[in-house]
Amino acid sequence: MTTDKNKMLRLILLALTMLAVLFASGCSTTPKQTVDLGPPLYTLDEVAGGSTVYPIDVYDPIEGFNRRAYTFNYYFDKFLFLPIVNTYEFIMPDYAEDRVSSFVDNVYEFNNFTNNLLQLKFKQTGITLARFVVNTTVGVVGLWDPATHWGMERQTEDFGQTLGHYGVGPGPYIVLPIFGPSSLRDTTGLVTDAVAFTHLGPPAWIDDDTTTLVFTGVAAVDKRHRQSFRYYRSGSPFEYDMVRMLYKAKREMEIAK
């Protein structure tokens, strides 16, 4: 047990060191010019109108930090997170994995409930409440999801969406270490949801630190297991730019719903 703990500590230390090294390597994003050999064959001024607006441009004042956080996440995934997820997938039968997912989703219905309510979406709030009751009882503490089969679809909302619903813009783009693409608004939402969940939601009802800790760990692994995104898998040298553009669009769509 102690050796496991030591191993874990060492891994965390390794992760933190990597993060520090990445960021210490400077935050400038201006390319280095070695020798001047004149302009390239094509420049933007030649090929495009001056007033052109580009969807690929997203407000990103801390891009130097963000690009490094993106790389950090790649390494974090590769050396820590994904090996854990892979082990989990190896040990667990698919059927059991799905039960865990249902269970985790059911516990987090708390955030869907509060945020639907905050957006005054009463029908969705009612559905969420009914889902929680049905799945917790008929669905055996949420291991199954009979509510969806009965036509009560999951009504996902988070506090970032609630802020967006009331007209708060995304603000600067942020790549959060470990959590990934976000924005100032959505990071605020993430923190608010987590605080509300801890102090008012299921962890407060249970009031047992060990249970909460285990649940948080399981939920993190389950969520990564369900997320097929892999850093740098596209092989595109512009992956960071593309992900940033798509993240913005995806959030716009989620907020509109």
Add this chain to the structure above:
Amino acid sequence: MLKKFNRLLGACVCLLMLSGSLASAYDYPFADPYVATILGTPKEYAYDLPKEVPLKYDTIKMFPDRKVPGILWNLDELRYSYLKQKGPAPLIFLIAGTGASFQSAKMQVMQKAFYQAGFNVVSISSPTHPNFIVAASTSGVPGHLKDDSSDLYQVMQSIWEKLQKKMEVTEFFLTGYSLGASESAFIAKLDEADKVFNFRKVLLINPPVSLYNSVNVLDKMLVDNIPGGLDNFNAFYRQLIKNLTDVYVNGDQVEFDDQFLYQAYKYRKPKSDDNLAALIGVSFRISSQNMVFASDVLTKAGYVVPKGVDLRRHDRPTEYLKVLGRLSFVDYFKGLFLPYYQAQNPNLTEADLVTMTSLKFIDDYIRTSPKFGLITNEDDLILLPGEIDYLRDLFGSRAQIFPRGGHCGNMDYPDNVTAMVDFFQASKN
């Protein structure tokens, strides 16, 4: 009694005839080749392939001494995947289409289908994919079918060297889709001389006849269909997001998954092909941007990145992305590709290079070799008028041409999966 029996018999015969005619009809759901190309085959119509297969990933370093520029840091080793059968089985190499990696959606369909049918499978990215350019392209300037195929052939040999201890292989097969199909033909020709694999059979799925013609078609789809031209691309993009948001907000149980576009299509059937063509054009332009940038940076060609600029790992390439968004394949051909090959051989003309991008360049070989097969579609969008007739003539009885499917849209439709697998299965020992 007899009368009753006769009636029953008659009914049976009718049913049999009906089912027979049903079986022979081709029921791929989309008659519009643009819709087919974008949506492919929705789950409910697709061949039922296993959800998971025991896929293994590995990497290979083709040029250990190559110095890879910082911004391409994560591309220096060629990634590929393979599937291994338990006992002795044939090995089939799969080559991805333009800009696609070894794990593109279409490659996954092929992997699963062949694995399920009992083949060992190795999947390789297209020589136009940035990873291949950086890790495995000798020239670093993709588009030359013969040279790219020679690189692929080297990669296949290196992978085989690693795998031969693990696999019991009885014989070798080769296939690819789109550009990967053309390359398969060129690889087969190389193999006739070098005889490393002695491919028993080679299948071409939706190949272009001429790469040069086909990429022009795809470039035009973008340029001709953005209202107001590319300076107004943002308006087109905003409209697209708006339409998709509409579907997401008002559609029935719509999720962001692989069926999202199909849901969108069902919700709001497009009135014309303009936007669909533009979307195909956008997708192709994104592949081109990736390809040309990797090539430009690796070979320091000074095409959009100034020659003296050294792009490091976390530098911002966004401005170059914008420039490349405005440049066509012909621009690349004239501004980077041609100069590279002319530097090797000053007598080479543009027309020479265009000829070399065509299947016609090895017409004699394909026409006479019995190992080839072709699966393609009557309405493949990347073919110019007349090119489908050329393919029909070139492959004769070895061609299987489906009436619909656009460009590779029907690859996971049951008839197509069966045709693809049967082609190799028929000759399996």
